[in-house]
Amino acid sequence: MEYKTLIFKFLESIQISTFAYNFSLNLFKFKGIITIFAPNFEIFMALKPIKSLLALCLSLLLLSSSTKVWANETVAATKEHANAEEGAFNVTETILDHIKDDHSWHIWGHTSLHLPVILYTSKGVEVFSSSKFLDEHHAPAIYKGNFDYKIVEGKTKIVNTAGEVDKEASKQLWDFSITKNVASLFVSVFIMLTVLLTAAGAYKKTGIKSAPKGVQSLMEPIVLFVRDEVAIPNIGAKRHGKYMPFLLTIFFLVLTNNFLGLVPFFPGGANVSGNIAFTMTLAVCVFIVVNLSANKSYWEHIFWMPGMHWSMKLFLAPIELIGVFTKPISLMIRLFANITAGHILVLSLICLIFIFKTVFASAIAVPFAVFIGMIELLVAFLQAYIFTMLSAMYIGMATEEHAHDEHKELAHH
Amino acid sequence: MVVGSVAAIGAGLAAIGAGIGIGQIGKGAVEGIARQPEAANEIRSNMIVAAAFVEAVALFAVVVALLGNG
Numbered sequence: 001m002e003y004k005t006l007i008f009k010f011l012e013s014i015q016i017s018t019f020a021y022n023f024s025l026n027l028f029k030f031k032g033i034i035t036i037f038a039p040n041f042e043i044f045m046a047l048k049p050i051k052s053l054l055a056l057c058l059s060l061l062l063l064s065s066s067t068k069v070w071a072n073e074t075v076a077a078t079k080e081h082a083n084a085e086e087g088a089f090n091v092t093e094t095i096l097d098h099i100k101d102d103h104s105w106h107i108w109g110h111t112s113l114h115l116p117v118i119l120y121t122s123k124g125v126e127v128f129s130s131s132k133f134l135d136e137h138h139a140p141a142i143y144k145g146n147f148d149y150k151i152v153e154g155k156t157k158i159v160n161t162a163g164e165v166d167k168e169a170s171k172q173l174w175d176f177s178i179t180k181n182v183a184s185l186f187v188s189v190f191i192m193l194t195v196l197l198t199a200a201g202a203y204k205k206t207g208i209k210s211a212p213k214g215v216q217s218l219m220e221p222i223v224l225f226v227r228d229e230v231a232i233p234n235i236g237a238k239r240h241g242k243y244m245p246f247l248l249t250i251f252f253l254v255l256t257n258n259f260l261g262l263v264p265f266f267p268g269g270a271n272v273s274g275n276i277a278f279t280m281t282l283a284v285c286v287f288i289v290v291n292l293s294a295n296k297s298y299w300e301h302i303f304w305m306p307g308m309h310w311s312m313k314l315f316l317a318p319i320e321l322i323g324v325f326t327k328p329i330s331l332m333i334r335l336f337a338n339i340t341a342g343h344i345l346v347l348s349l350i351c352l353i354f355i356f357k358t359v360f361a362s363a364i365a366v367p368f369a370v371f372i373g374m375i376e377l378l379v380a381f382l383q384a385y386i387f388t389m390l391s392a393m394y395i396g397m398a399t400e401e402h403a404h405d406e407h408k409e410l411a412h413h
Numbered sequence: 414m415v416v417g418s419v420a421a422i423g424a425g426l427a428a429i430g431a432g433i434g435i436g437q438i439g440k441g442a443v444e445g446i447a448r449q450p451e452a453a454n455e456i457r458s459n460m461i462v463a464a465a466f467v468e469a470v471a472l473f474a475v476v477v478a479l480l481g482n483g
Contacts, residue, residue: 229458330469337472338465386465 089354095347099271099340100154102180103130107266115183119156120174121146130177147173181278184270188256195219196252226251226388234392235399243395246289250282251388258339258380262373273383274339276332283332286391291324294398301402327394331387338383342376420478427474434467 105113114131123146133151135141143149147158147169156177158169178186199219206213212220226248231240257273272278300306302320305313349369353361442460446453 333473333476334465334469337469337476341472341475382461382465386462389462 089351091348091351091355094351094354095344098347099274099343101271101275102154103133103151103177105180105183105266105270113183115178115180117149117156118176118178119145119149120176121158122172123147180270181272181275184260184268184272185257185278187267188253188260188272191260192252192256222251223248230385230389230392234389234396236396239399240392243289243293243392246285247388247392250286250391251384254282254335254387255381255384258384259377261339261343262376262380271340271343273335274343276336279332279335282335282387283328286331286394287325287328289391290327290394290398293395295401297402298398298400327390331390335383335387338379342372342379345372346376424475424478427471427478430474431467431471434470435464438463438467 103115103117105115107113114129117128117130117133119126126145128143128145132143133141133149140151142159142163148160149156150159150163150165151157152165156173156175157165158173160166160169195215196219198215202213202216227240227244230251231244231247235243254273257278260268261271261273263269302324303317305316305320308316346369349365349372352365353359355361438460442456445456449456
């Protein structure tokens with residue numbers, strides 16, 4: 001029953017903590033679909049003669065609906081490009097435009113959500129809508145506030161009267177805008193709070209002795225997975241309790257944002273976990289936790305490796321010291337690169353349609369994009385798992401009590 | 414144009430390396446499972462973690478190639 005008190009504690013800490021973020025329904029939807037279809041699979045196999053027919057119908061359906069959508073988008077895209085710049089379709093530009101952070105969040109067609117811009121300058125705080133950066137023809141414009149602001153290469157800059165970037169003044173500018181990524185983070189916070197508070201409330205109401213119900217039964221296996229597969233094997237049964245809230249927070253945060261990034265329409269689609277600033281924040285948290293919980297023998301192994309000749313100790317110390325920093329850096333780059341690469345892959349496949357300039361290219365591009373999307377679902381979960389597991393491993397390495405120290409002590413006695 | 418091609422060659426080399434690496438991991442895992450089917454679950458999870466490490470290195474290269482390109 002110990003684990004239930006643990007979950008209860010964790011959920012309660014989530015309730016208090018504003019650092020509590022998110023959790024994804026998608027995994028459970030995905031799992032749910034599998035479990036729904038699994039019992040019907042035998043019936044499905046009995047219909048073997050018409051199976052191929054069904055498959056054909058399905059692919060035709062997919063093809064017809066997708067071509068329609070993409071055909072519309074092609075028209076829209078060509079129109080936009082004709083307006084903006086008269087040139088060929090630029091794949092790299094389009095893809096990078098989709099994966100980068102932005103001040104507006106595309107909803108459908110020509111409708112976008114213009115997010116607030118929050119700037120801090122020498123004249124104080126200023127808040128205005130990002131739609132002010134566009135004129136009536138959707139071309140970039142200068143907003144006249146305390147200073148004249150303009151977006152240059154995705155960044156807000158102060159411009160002078162001639163319309164050129166004022167570099168000195170721009171250095172004084174602090175941009176705290178609610179961008180697409182920040183808004184998406186709010187969405188994941190909302191999802192996580194909804195799910196976790198529901199589960200926490202249920203534990204509060206029915207206690208930890210009764211069987212889990214509803215959202216609880218979705219939460220419990222995941223929390224137990226993190227505890228039994230990640231925390232205990234890496235940190236150890238004795239010490240893992242202290243680090244469980246941290247590991248669970250990281251796990252759910254990364255998982256939800258990974259899944260939200262895979263949702264192609266409005267509340268998802270922002271590339272949060274594929275943003276290096278986001279992964280860096282997580283990596284810095286891991287760095288702080290690992291180094292604050294490190295014990296004496298961990299530092300001894302870094303600066304004065306026991307059981308080595310002194311010249312070797314001198315040689316190893318800088319290498320081990322670099323290792324302290326490369327571990328969180330590798331965490332940062334791994335998550336960033338995996339998620340960004342996944343987004344780029346899907347977008348490149350969709351871009352094939354625009355490169356070949358025919359709707360029939362979608363017959364190849366869309367099934368491939370769906371296939372890669374399925375792999376990305378696995379990667380989304382896997383990266384959350386690996387990030388958590390490596391954090392747990394680093395914490396485990398930092399808090400480990402070494403056997404040979406005990407031998408030394410035994411020798412002394 | 415030249416920069417783009419060199420970056421593409423770099424990404425291709427990274428893909429070769431990752432392909433060899435993941436191939437070795439898959440080979441090892443399948444052999445391990447064939448010898449000890451009862452340890453299949455443990456081997457599989459370790460295989461996935463190791464494959465993710467190899468993949469990450471390839472993705473570092475892809476990122477560098479992209480940065481070089483842009």
